[in-house]
Amino acid sequence: MVERKKKTNNEIIRLKNVAKWYKAGDEIVKAVDGVDIVINKGDFVAIVGPSGSGKSTAMNLVGALDIATKGDIFLDNINIEKLHESDLAQIRGRKIGFVFQTFNLIPTLTALENVTLPMIFQRVPYEERVARAKELLTKVGLDHRLTHLPNMLSGGERQRVAVARALANDPEVILADEPTGNLDTKRGEEVAQMFNKLSDEGKTIILVTHDMYVAKHADRIYKLKDGKIENKSGRK
């Protein structure tokens, strides 16, 4: 067994009374409704809950993809609710790596190009980003699939490319919204193992999942119901 790194106590993400309400016709949908969470550097956190409980909504708020209706979200002590879109883009590009349920690879780009894309937006020079992308694809076991287009890859392989892409700019936080949702149990377990490994390397990971087997990999599990945290359970 690999020795788990000693958790430092400095926080990286803090949600303070965060809410996200949607107006659907006359009704107001409180997708997220008063959530307080603190996540420290290197934490591996899972969020579970029934469909429609607000998991993706909360994740998108943390990932600076969306603006909260109420409350503050601090990332590295910066209140991202107060930032402009171009600064948010910068944060998404540098500090966060996203992994989606549907892989979301760019279909016209090869595996290698997909992994280099986040680095293009950060103006990483060509040689450097290609070298880095190759390194990452090797790490996820796809060094023999560099020039494959997404539609020539299996689901498990696609998700591994997506993980490599999420790591491109060496972000502190990895956000994964049901990364195993479109994979069979075996492939799902492989991907979950990868998150384990990343956690061991010190990445902060937030993982949304339906699957309790996958959630078990995390240090801590938050259960969400109707936009509120129902309970929190530690692993150790």
Added chain:
Amino acid sequence: MLKDFFVLGLNNLKRRKLRSWLTMIGIFIGIAAVVSLMSLGQGLQDYITDEFEKLGSDKIIIQPKGMGPPGSAGGSLILTSKDLKVIENVRGVEWAVGFLIKQGQARVGDESGIGFASGLTPEDRRSLNEIQGWGIIDGRDLKKGDKFKVVVGYNHIYGDIWDKPVRIGSNIEIEGYDFKIVGVMGKIGNPIDDGLLHVDKDILKEVLGVEDEESQIMVKTSPSFDTEEVAETIERKLRKSRGEKEKQETFNVQTSEQLLNTFQNIFAVVQGVLVGIAAISLLVGGIGIMNTMYTSVVERTKEIGTMKAIGAKNSHVLMLFLIESGLLGLVGGLIGVGIGIGLAKGAEYIAGIYIGTPLLQASMSPVIIIGALIFSFVIGTLSGVLPALQASRLKPVDALRYE
């Protein structure tokens, strides 16, 4: 970074090959039309300007009214030797030459055809040779008293006017009279001049039964005189001698410069109309690009969301789509320029082969080509502005959730 965006844009165009091609058709038809029309127009203009330069700016041309090829004016609208006399006596006229150019039937052996015959006196011919660059390349020129001798245009001997070989010493029948070929003119470059039969003026009148007529009179002004003033005097004197009222003249006096201007004005209008029509097709092409880009933005909504999630700023997305639509325009333009050059060269070739005219010369100036490419890129980019703005303003979550 910009280079990477170009690569990404090209990638996307290749991905939807058929649609990209269909979109580009709109642009390349327009560009091909503009390029071929402009290069042929430029060639024609170059040619005409060149001809007028050879003619020199000190010439005045007097023609019966009713524009048309020399010799086509009929009825009372003719110039006569009396008019020529009047003109010769105007102060400032160095020399005046009356041309007689008439259509007639020519025959060699059992072949026959309609051609133009020109009658000039030997002195007139000498005056003209010096300005038109007309010269004998084989045999000799006509001499005074050369009855039934003919100097033929270049194409009679070296061109395809006659199937049978025709050479110096052969006979050509003009309107039933046998003429002996004594000389050949050098190549002038247009089929009318190169097909002319030059005979003595008096003989031509006799053969064709023409009483007293000058198809056209050309004047050279003396060095110390102003060409335009001399032209005005000629007009006044001719009006008086022919008993005509101002503005109702049956003749036309123009300096070579005025003639060139007239040509260029007519020409600019014709070309403007043609290029304008072609420009409308470019507008339609631009709308095609806009349509394609809107479709593309909708189809790639999720992709746009993904790019924003991995760090693309609004400006990056804007740029990506602008470059993509610019490339649609540019690639369409490249193909259009290629086709345009092909069309122009084809027109030049066909005109050269079947009509033998050098008037249609495709002039491929870099200005036209580079201008067309820049223009097509700009059209593409402009057409992409609205779709690209729409793409860049998508909210990341909404784009990602889009199904």
